Amino acid sequence: MDRLSLPNWTHVCQVSDIPRLGSRVLKRADGDIAIFRTADDEVFALLDHCPHKGGALSQGIVHGKAVTCPLHSWNIELATGEARAPDEGCARRFPVKVDGEAVYVSIA
Amino acid sequence: MNKPRLVVIGNGMAGIRTIEELLALAPDQYEITVFGAEPHPNYNRILLSPVLAGEQSFDDIVLNPLDWYAKNDIQLHLGKAISRIDRKRRLVVAEDGTEAPYDRLLIATGSQPFILPVPGANLKGVITYRDIQDTQAMIDAANVKRHAVVIGGGLLGLEAANGLKLRGMEVTVVHLASTLLERQLDTQAGKLLQRSLEARGLTFLLEKSTSEIVGNEAGEVAAVRFKDGEEIPADLVVMAAGIRPNTTLAEQAGLYCNRGVVVNDTLQTYDPRIYAVGECVSHRGIAYGLVAPLFEQAKVCANHLALMGIGTYKGSVLSTKLKVTGIDLFSAGDFIGGEDTEQIVLSDPSSGVYKKLVIQDDRLVGACLYGDTADGAWYFKLLREGRKLGELRDRLMFGESSIGDGGVQGHNRAAAMADSDEVCGCNGVCKGTIVKAITEKGLFTLDDVKKHTKAASSCGSCSGLVEQILMSTVGTSFQETPKTKAMCGCTERTHDEVRKAIRENKLLTHQNVYDFLEWRTPNGCSSCRPAINYYLISTWPHEAVDDPQSRFINERAHGNIQKDNTFSVVPQMKGGVTTPDELRRIADVADKYQIPMVKVTGGQRIDLLGVKKEDLVDVWRDLGMQSGHAYGKSIRTVKTCVGSEFCRFGTQNSTQMGIDLETMLANMWSPHKVKLAVSGCPRNCAEAGIKDVGVIAVDSGWELYVGGNGGIKTEVAQFLVKVKTPDEVKEYTGAFLQLYREEAHYLDRTVHYLDRVGLDYVKRKIVDDAANRKALYERLLYSLEGLPDPWKARIEGAQEREYIPLTVVN
Numbered sequence: 001m002d003r004l005s006l007p008n009w010t011h012v013c014q015v016s017d018i019p020r021l022g023s024r025v026l027k028r029a030d031g032d033i034a035i036f037r038t039a040d041d042e043v044f045a046l047l048d049h050c051p052h053k054g055g056a057l058s059q060g061i062v063h064g065k066a067v068t069c070p071l072h073s074w075n076i077e078l079a080t081g082e083a084r085a086p087d088e089g090c091a092r093r094f095p096v097k098v099d100g101e102a103v104y105v106s107i108a
Numbered sequence: 109m110n111k112p113r114l115v116v117i118g119n120g121m122a123g124i125r126t127i128e129e130l131l132a133l134a135p136d137q138y139e140i141t142v143f144g145a146e147p148h149p150n151y152n153r154i155l156l157s158p159v160l161a162g163e164q165s166f167d168d169i170v171l172n173p174l175d176w177y178a179k180n181d182i183q184l185h186l187g188k189a190i191s192r193i194d195r196k197r198r199l200v201v202a203e204d205g206t207e208a209p210y211d212r213l214l215i216a217t218g219s220q221p222f223i224l225p226v227p228g229a230n231l232k233g234v235i236t237y238r239d240i241q242d243t244q245a246m247i248d249a250a251n252v253k254r255h256a257v258v259i260g261g262g263l264l265g266l267e268a269a270n271g272l273k274l275r276g277m278e279v280t281v282v283h284l285a286s287t288l289l290e291r292q293l294d295t296q297a298g299k300l301l302q303r304s305l306e307a308r309g310l311t312f313l314l315e316k317s318t319s320e321i322v323g324n325e326a327g328e329v330a331a332v333r334f335k336d337g338e339e340i341p342a343d344l345v346v347m348a349a350g351i352r353p354n355t356t357l358a359e360q361a362g363l364y365c366n367r368g369v370v371v372n373d374t375l376q377t378y379d380p381r382i383y384a385v386g387e388c389v390s391h392r393g394i395a396y397g398l399v400a401p402l403f404e405q406a407k408v409c410a411n412h413l414a415l416m417g418i419g420t421y422k423g424s425v426l427s428t429k430l431k432v433t434g435i436d437l438f439s440a441g442d443f444i445g446g447e448d449t450e451q452i453v454l455s456d457p458s459s460g461v462y463k464k465l466v467i468q469d470d471r472l473v474g475a476c477l478y479g480d481t482a483d484g485a486w487y488f489k490l491l492r493e494g495r496k497l498g499e500l501r502d503r504l505m506f507g508e509s510s511i512g513d514g515g516v517q518g519h520n521r522a523a524a525m526a527d528s529d530e531v532c533g534c535n536g537v538c539k540g541t542i543v544k545a546i547t548e549k550g551l552f553t554l555d556d557v558k559k560h561t562k563a564a565s566s567c568g569s570c571s572g573l574v575e576q577i578l579m580s581t582v583g584t585s586f587q588e589t590p591k592t593k594a595m596c597g598c599t600e601r602t603h604d605e606v607r608k609a610i611r612e613n614k615l616l617t618h619q620n621v622y623d624f625l626e627w628r629t630p631n632g633c634s635s636c637r638p639a640i641n642y643y644l645i646s647t648w649p650h651e652a653v654d655d656p657q658s659r660f661i662n663e664r665a666h667g668n669i670q671k672d673n674t675f676s677v678v679p680q681m682k683g684g685v686t687t688p689d690e691l692r693r694i695a696d697v698a699d700k701y702q703i704p705m706v707k708v709t710g711g712q713r714i715d716l717l718g719v720k721k722e723d724l725v726d727v728w729r730d731l732g733m734q735s736g737h738a739y740g741k742s743i744r745t746v747k748t749c750v751g752s753e754f755c756r757f758g759t760q761n762s763t764q765m766g767i768d769l770e771t772m773l774a775n776m777w778s779p780h781k782v783k784l785a786v787s788g789c790p791r792n793c794a795e796a797g798i799k800d801v802g803v804i805a806v807d808s809g810w811e812l813y814v815g816g817n818g819g820i821k822t823e824v825a826q827f828l829v830k831v832k833t834p835d836e837v838k839e840y841t842g843a844f845l846q847l848y849r850e851e852a853h854y855l856d857r858t859v860h861y862l863d864r865v866g867l868d869y870v871k872r873k874i875v876d877d878a879a880n881r882k883a884l885y886e887r888l889l890y891s892l893e894g895l896p897d898p899w900k901a902r903i904e905g906a907q908e909r910e911y912i913p914l915t916v917v918n
Contacts, residue, residue, distance in 0.1 A: 021657040025913040039631050056673040060659040061634040068634030085825045
């Protein structure tokens with residue numbers, strides 16, 4: 001298999017391990033990853049680092065498909081990592097795959 | 109494809125504002141088509157005067173550039189006036205034959221200038237002052253002509269006259285009434301205005317009625333003649349004698365018009381498919397000619413177009429400002445007054461200051477300011493709120509700065525500030541940045557400014573100042589932050605309405621609230637969710653579900669998040685009293701977890717800073733102390749002095765009183781943080797004067813003070829009552845805090861709550877009504893009964909996964 005072109009899927013937890021409208025933190029040497037779960041059980045993963053001043057996005061309030069950074073209330077879109085206007089910036093996004101209950105994140 | 113079609117007639121401020129509001133609510137609801145008679149995108153008509161005066165250019169005042177229309181998929185027809193509305197076939201027809209079918213139609217045709225029906229009104233050189241074309245015509249005329257005559261001494265006329273004068277013309281203003289701006293100013297202020305405009309070189313002819321505009325052989329204007337026979341030379345005549353709602357189209361379409369297209373409180377005309385907003389509208393018999401009401405209408409209209417159907421427009425209270433640089437005037441409400449009103453007047457003609465306040469039944473009903481308008485916004489706020497003045501009356505004339513305020517009202521210095529002066533100390537925003545954002549981005553509300561500049565978005569102490577900057581920058585178009593404000597963008601409901609619904613309908617969960625009150629978002633936002641969570645658990649203690657995901661991280665993790673994402677730990681130390689054993693444990697914990705800083709707090713406790721989240725539970729376990737709630741909208745601490753046990757001046761055991769209060773209030777959630785203090789004598793070493801509840805012991809008992817604040821703006825607590833026994837201290841304190849818990853808006857401190865309801869109200873509820881006081885106290889004790897210490901609960905395993913990070917499984 002050509003490993004470069006394929007996502008490197010890593011099993012990180014079960015969907016039920018993440019609270020609805022909440023998150024879990026995946027510890028990682030190159031920066032923690034925040035894994036979010038929306039009200040309708042969609043799962044997203046972003047670098048746990050707000051583009052504004054590095055707040056831990058995992059600690060924010062999740063609403064709809066966005067999270068509000070706990071430090072200065074920037075709103076970050078979970079699907080893209082983009083900050084909502086008029087703020088500008090982007091948190092790195094990691095692909096997520098949910099297979100049944102299992103949550104996989106592509107950790108490059 | 110199958111989206112309903114919305115057609116807008118009129119590409120001006122009212123129509124486009126409605127579309128903006130609609131797009132914010134329901135971006136994909138309609139296929140939108142806009143017809144504009146002018147060849148320009150939507151521009152800020154109220155800034156035509158600065159353009160005329162040469163202070164701004166046309167590009168500066170464009171509100172929606174062409175790419176805005178493209179980006180929002182709006183089909184824009186510029187330079188196409190609509191000639192006909194066909195209600196039967198539900199389409200509009202433009203002069204060039206373009207047809208556009210509609211499912212909903214929005215009429216925003218604005219107004220037309222009133223042309224005096226005198227001979228010569230159609231001569232070359234007679235113009236009106238309505239749009240950028242008129243403005244350009246005036247600028248061009250000023251380059252080559254000499255004598256300008258402006259007919260009409262109203263807002264528009266004076267602004268035109270001032271602009272033409274600045275461009276070098278000799279300007280005479282002709283006015284029918286005996287004073288200028290007689291609809292906006294009383295006689296005295298009108299005279300002052302006239303004097304300062306005369307000092308700028310304008311000439312006034314008052315109580316003059318125009319009978320004819322005289323032309324020359326070339327059909328150009330040459331002079332203006334009056335009924336008394338006098339004649340003055342004129343190369344340019346500007347008609348600014350008023351406006352008339354532009355109802356021609358609506359009338360031809362058979363829509364009921366009566367000095368405007370008649371609309372109901374939801375801005376619908378007699379044809380429910382057809383809405384109308386702006387200057388063309390007559391609502392409850394009033395046609396508004398200023399921009400603030402148009403924006404209020406736009407909001408309601410958009411709400412209905414988006415099928416929300418909950419807003420209603422009930423009319424507007426107006427305020428006026430003249431956009432002539434260097435002339436400050438402001439008026440609002442009934443500033444003339446009548447037999448059943450009282451007036452407070454300050455008049456200093458030599459320095460050009462005049463202020464009149466009109467009061468009826470202890471309420472401010474009108475204000476007319478000339479020369480010093482710094483308090484205009486404040487008076488306007490009082491006027492709109494219709495609040496009883498009470499003790500305020502004595503200091504009313506001396507402005508907001510003469511009274512104490514809750515820290516968010518502003519300081520009346522906006523006008524005097526330089527562009528480089530800092531306004532928002534939290535985010536480092538200067539006045540110039542705010543003014544630039546307001547003018548360049550076309551901002552009109554405090555919320556807009558907060559979003560774009562971040563000013564006033566953190567602690568909020570400068571929001572009053574920002575509001576003043578808004579007001580002085582945009583003049584009449586300034587939109588007062590409404591008193592009854594929607595909780596957030598997720599709803600139209602106010603805090604009070606949400607609270608009432610939760611109470612009266614026994615709503616117990618977040619979902620109940622969102623469903624019952626038709627929230628626009630599926631599960632709220634970071635602003636409304638914590639508020640609703642508080643309202644639920646405070647209204648229905650032991651029944652409503654406390655949702656950790658709706659709490660800010662500090663209250664979810666029971667520590668205070670720091671800038672590096674670590675947390676602080678402040679264990680409870682009731683009354684600031686600790687023991688050698690506790691201190692040893694704190695020292696051991698600090699060593700064991702390598703805590704980078706140990707600090708004594710202002711609330712007589714010890715703060716362990718820089719604790720990693722995954723260590724929190726272990727730190728709490730090793731401390732063996734309770735949560736000090738230093739992180740919550742909750743009871744914080746009760747600060748005490750040493751009192752009669754040791755102090756040679758102490759009159760009562762203040763330390764024990766503080767410990768008892770802190771024990772009673774343990775684990776109490778509240779709208780915002782709550783701090784108490786107990787001092788053992790009037791020397792007041794515990795600084796009880798700046799606490800939410802301050803208790804000061806005297807020889808004969810205890811004095812209770814409420815609503816103090818040592819934070820954003822220092823506020824001295826107000827005397828509530830004097831009692832005899834410690835039990836009474838607990839009962840009165842508990843009752844006051846319960847009243848605050850039940851009635852304050854989320855994130856209001858006690859000082860803000862008191863500002864809103866007044867100390868008299870609180871005294872009636874707590875001091876005068878013993879039964880009510882006892883009932884409040886009982887309700888407080890009931891809601892605190894059995895609440896666990898959150899640290900203990902988490903040591904025992906509650907919310908465990910909050911603190912444990914994931915690790916990769918395979």
